[in-house]
């Protein structure tokens with residue numbers, strides 16, 4: 246059955262390749278078949294899993310069956326991988342083909358000038374130099390003369406030279422230009438300098454894109470859809486979140502939001518530290534302090550204090566210590582009462598975390614701690630043992646893999662498991678049960694070597710077959726203003742709650758300094774101080790290259806000059822106030838765009854702003870490649886400063902100096918303001934920053 250379906254899919258793929266075109270309907274059908282095949286694999290997997298879990302009391306026939314299934318499984322995964330990639334290629338191609346047909350196809354959504362232009366140039370290079378496979382054809386937007394630039398001529402000259410053909414870069418560039426298919430995107434092309442091709446974009450076309458953006462919302466570029474599991478935040482149960490959790494939470498959430506925006510299927514996992522020997526003392530203390538915890542939920546409000554109390558007893562009281570150890574054993578054997586106590590503690594803790602997430606505007610994180618993987622570790626060890634991947638080392642069982650410097654310790658000499666084992670179990674669970682084909686771990690840079698080993702061993706075990714992408718999104722530490730690790734004055738780690746409270750207090754101070762408390766209502770003021778405080782904390786983190794450490798400074802992040810959230814949020818409120826001054830509601834602006842009010846891009850600053858606005862999809866796509874969110878922040882800042890240039894040079898609303906009456910509203914420019922506000926809002930949304938109406 247499975248093979249029959251696969252045969253169909255594979256023969257279809259061949260047909261596609263020869264035919265080289267594919268209608269949306271065919272693509273749909275093709276996708277459905279790939280999904281069917283995956284469903285087959287899923288079933289095969291679950292059979293395999295059942296067999297493996299039952300294999301302790303299995304007989305020889307069973308293990309033969311297991312081997313057969315495993316081999317079949319392996320083959321299928323490989324084929325699905327190939328299929329999925331082929332589908333993605335087709336999707337990318339058909340996306341490109343659509344964009345070449347002009348504005349109608351783009352009106353539906355995704356329009357990425359950069360991708361469309363790159364495709365035009367690949368087509369031209371294929372036609373002009375058929376044997377120049379794989380020359381980078383992407384255009385870039387940091388051209389000083391045109392709107393975009395294509396720099397393919399130089400590498401082609403070099404390739405030609407290797408083949409004994411002499412041609413000047415300018416001639417190569419001209420030949421490429423001659424082969425660029427005609428397109429409404431391009432106003433004109435020219436050869437410049439040492440063989441660069443400058444691209445001048447059709448302004449009428451660009452203006453139309455902006456109008457469509459107002460009508461249909463800021464479009465997400467089309468990308469092949471993936472099932473993503475992203476692991477971030479990950480605090481420890483019964484301990485408070487501190488500044489160390491800040492970066493993982495903020496960066497992880499922003500990446501998850503970005504992937505949501507692009508239409509991926511995103512599962513956010515909070516890999517809580519919810520298992521281990523420290524629970525022994527917590528449970529023992531709970532049982533002593535609240536003997537009827539089985540029937541009455543204990544009123545623990547301060548888990549931190551509770552933790553400290555139990556730790557104190559653990560350190561000082563031998564009998565208590567013994568009971569604590571006993572509780573660990575009983576927890577590990579899943580004794581009912583003990584599990585109940587453990588769940589109570591976890592629940593109190595998670596409620597505390599939830600308050601912080603709420604303040605930080607972090608939603609949808611699924612708590613799934615280390616405990617979840619306990620039962621799965623056995624299966625992992627078994628699979629790795631049977632496949633012969635584990636080596637004996639001084640009583641331990643370790644695993645090496647190509648590209649992994651440090652072996653994983655999968656089984657300790659006492660037979661116990663390690664973090665390596667649970668990380669392997671988590672990875673396998675995410676691929677095999679969650680069906681993820683993209684795993685992202687937002688974990689500090691110090692874990693880099695460990696995660697690389699986990700990825701390498703997973704690859705060796707065949708779990709990443711079929712094109713699973715794994716990313717470690719690392720980040721540096723947060724420093725205090727003294728450039729040392731961020732601590733309180735007394736040298737303790739900074740609690741996140743305190744940091745957020747302090748932020749709100751400082752934001753409030755700033756707003757009062759400016760007399761905003763006189764102008765805003767109480768609600769508006771509260772909204773402003775909270776959104777500004779949390780926005781600034783988040784933005785300060787996100788706007789730095791995550792690989793670097795950064796200095797945490799309230800003064801800097803709340804400064805309303807420079808690349809800060811305070812400045813950007815203020816800029817957005819200012820843009821919104823322009824339409825208020827023109828006495829236009831957002832609905833009226835939308836209506837004007839719908840009715841086809843043209844945006845004119847005649848002034849140099851109007852065109853400059855339009856180009857930045859149209860670069861948004863390009864920036865977003867680039868961020869998904871390297872997962873460096875600070876590029877999006879840089880873009881947002883550039884957009885804001887470009888808007889200011891435009892606004893300083895181009896009248897949008899004219900008022901009579903004497904009467905203050907509005908005498909002239911330039912609708913074309915009002916629509917440019919609106920497009921800017923929409924793109925900025927979209928950026929803030931991806932960054933997880935709430936905007937403010939007034940500040």
Ligand SMILES: *[C@@H]1O[C@H](CO)[C@@H](O)[C@H](O)[C@H]1NC(C)=O
Pocket residue numbers: 302303304305306307
């Ligand atoms: C051994 O495997 C065969 C075939 O799957 C099955 O019929 C039989 O019941 C198994 N025997 C035991 C003891 O599990």
Ligand SMILES: *[C@@H]1O[C@H](CO)[C@@H](O)[C@H](O)[C@H]1NC(C)=O
Pocket residue numbers: 348428429430431432447448449450453
């Ligand atoms: C520019 O775009 C407009 C609108 O899409 C189109 O009518 C016009 O023909 C284009 N110009 C060029 C030179 O392609």
Ligand SMILES: *[C@@H]1O[C@H](CO)[C@@H](O)[C@H](O)[C@H]1NC(C)=O
Pocket residue numbers: 845846847848851909910911912913914
């Ligand atoms: C509005 O701005 C456009 C674009 O610069 C300009 O051509 C037009 O004359 C302006 N209209 C009014 C009414 O000011």
